[in-house]
Amino acid sequence: MSELLTVAHLSKQFGPHPVLRDISFSLNQGEVLAVLGRSGCGKTTLLKTLAGLEAPDEGTLLLQGRDLGPVPPNERQMVYIYQEPLLFPHLTVFENVAFGLRIRNVAKAEIDRQVRELLDELDLREHARKAPNQLSGGQRQRVSFGRALIIRPRLLLLDEPFGNLDAQTRADMQQLFLRVSRQHQITSLFVTHDSREALTVGTRFGYLDQGQLTSFASVAGFVQDARTAIRSELAFWESIRHALPSGPPTA
Amino acid sequence: MRSRLLITLLLLLFGLPFGLLGLLAVGEHWRFPAALPPAYSLDALRSLLAADNDLLLGLGRSLLLAGTVALLATAGGFGLARAITRSRWATRWEAASYLPYALPPVLLAVLIQPFVIRLHLSGSVGGVLLGLLLVALPFATLLLRSFWSAQITEYEHLARTLGCTPRQAMRRVLLPLAGPLLRTTLVQTFLLSWFDFGLTNVLSVGKVHTLTVQVFAYVGEANAQLAAVASLLLLLPPAVLLLLNKSALLRKP
Incomplete structure (x- = not known):
């Protein structure tokens, strides 16, 4: 696999408060780096810095060897996906998905073809003419994915994208993300505060705490690290399992 | 029924000044205590069409x-x-x-x-x-x-x-x-x-x-x-x- 993104010694502070401290990591084509972290650990600032929406105080960002420092957000081909789907309320589902192609002046017939294909893939075809407020939370997030995927981003930056969904829809969306990620060979940086979600979607793992990123060489390392609290959660479910009476459940 | 009455009263309240303005615009020699103008003319409104109208x-x-x-x-x-x-x-x-x-x-x-x-x-x-x-x-x-x-x-x-x-x-x-x-x-x-x-x-x-x-x-x-x-x-x-x-x-x- 070829190296896509290289982040070296990235630091950022707001006033006297350091938010990112000497962050370094690299990401290969098609990998999903799941970064676990609590609120206020610097996850959003890290993603915004990669997207070019915040300027780092120190450090370098290289995308396929090219320095991203002077590259504006619109030329980085890195789409930021928020917790809220942020669909454009003045556009239909079709036009929301087509947005990135329209601003690139792609031919109308080509836009129609690509959007229809993607809507089919995301199971949204019947909703194409609907306004965003006519969709459920999960459908909106799927449209948000479609809007990002249509421009074939080099890197997806996901900021707890399923955080506002109910448990079942969230699980469905995680599976959809996995399927689409593999199918389109998408490279992503997925930040979440949910360890189960991190383990579900990630191919590589990191833990961000007070602006410092720890990268793990293996899933085992990620699970074993006490800060991720995965072992304590496993122990909790183990204790529940032991507390339950054995044998088939009675009605 | 009560809401319809209220709406009618409100419409009357808002409409009355406009009706009065209309009457003043077309009424002539309207003096107290006459309830309505004795004569009507569209002269003032017609004068609007004159090219040099202020x-x-x-x-x-x-x-x-x-x-x-x-x-x-x-x-x-x-x-x-x-x-x-x-x-x-x-x-x-x-x-x-x-x-x-x-x-x-x-x-x-x-x-x-x-x-x-x-x-x-x-x-x-x-x-x-x-x-x-x-x-x-x-x-x-x-x-x-x-x-x-x-x-x-x-x-x-x-x-x-x-x-x-x-x-x-x-x-x-x-x-x-x-x-x-x-x-x-x-x-x-x-x-x-x-x-x-x-x-x-x-x-x-x-x-x-x-x-x-x-x-x-x-x-x-x-x-x-x-x-x-x-x-x-x-x-x-x-x-x-x-x-x-x-x-x-x-x-x-």
């Missing part, structure tokens, strides 16, 4: 002034509101935006008049425009401040990462999102300058005859018929604007 000139002048003020104040307010939101001293700037309202418009006009004279704008449409903008621009800024929320910044950032230049993000995302509030601000600032009398009268030193100023002049001359015709003309553009923007003005929160 009222039509006043209407045109008022439309030009109020339209320009509304456009400049709304466009300027949109940019200023954004700049204030991004400023480190946002609350201070917002407080400063209320300052023009600490004074009545006439007093504000008196205070800025020396500057208007030095700019050689006294008694001109430009001077009145400047004065009205001093009131309308902070008003538009305050009104549009609510638009620039954290979520709007997220929309803008998202648009940038989807490939928009700052100009494209403004044109394709921010302006459509701000559409209803921009229309409301346009209407409000238009009405603010359309109905202004005191500030216009002071800064124009009697030379810029807007429709509102003309209404006051006819009332002063006890020319009830022309005052009524001018008042009807005065009510026409705001009524049209309110009708056109009904959905934006009455939108649910």
Whole structure:
């Protein structure tokens, strides 16, 4: 696999408060780096810095060897996906998905073809003419994915994208993300505060705490690290399992 | 039944002044204690069609002034509101935006008049425009401040990462999102300058005859018929604007 993104010694502070401290990591084509972290650990600032929406105080960002420092957000081909789907309320589902192609002046017939294909893939075809407020939370997030995927981003930056969904829809969306990620060979940086979600979607793992990123060489390392609290959660479910009476459940 | 009665009463209450204006505009020799005019004539209304009619000139002048003020104040307010939101001293700037309202418009006009004279704008449409903008621009800024929320910044950032230049993000995302509030601000600032009398009268030193100023002049001359015709003309553009923007003005929160 070829190296896509290289982040070296990235630091950022707001006033006297350091938010990112000497962050370094690299990401290969098609990998999903799941970064676990609590609120206020610097996850959003890290993603915004990669997207070019915040300027780092120190450090370098290289995308396929090219320095991203002077590259504006619109030329980085890195789409930021928020917790809220942020669909454009003045556009239909079709036009929301087509947005990135329209601003690139792609031919109308080509836009129609690509959007229809993607809507089919995301199971949204019947909703194409609907306004965003006519969709459920999960459908909106799927449209948000479609809007990002249509421009074939080099890197997806996901900021707890399923955080506002109910448990079942969230699980469905995680599976959809996995399927689409593999199918389109998408490279992503997925930040979440949910360890189960991190383990579900990630191919590589990191833990961000007070602006410092720890990268793990293996899933085992990620699970074993006490800060991720995965072992304590496993122990909790183990204790529940032991507390339950054995044998088939009675009605 | 009760609500229907209430609506009828309210309609009567709002409609009565308009009916009275209509009667004053077409009635002749209407003296107390007659309940209705003894004779009716459309002469005053017909005179509007004359090429050199002062009222039509006043209407045109008022439309030009109020339209320009509304456009400049709304466009300027949109940019200023954004700049204030991004400023480190946002609350201070917002407080400063209320300052023009600490004074009545006439007093504000008196205070800025020396500057208007030095700019050689006294008694001109430009001077009145400047004065009205001093009131309308902070008003538009305050009104549009609510638009620039954290979520709007997220929309803008998202648009940038989807490939928009700052100009494209403004044109394709921010302006459509701000559409209803921009229309409301346009209407409000238009009405603010359309109905202004005191500030216009002071800064124009009697030379810029807007429709509102003309209404006051006819009332002063006890020319009830022309005052009524001018008042009807005065009510026409705001009524049209309110009708056109009904959905934006009455939108649910």
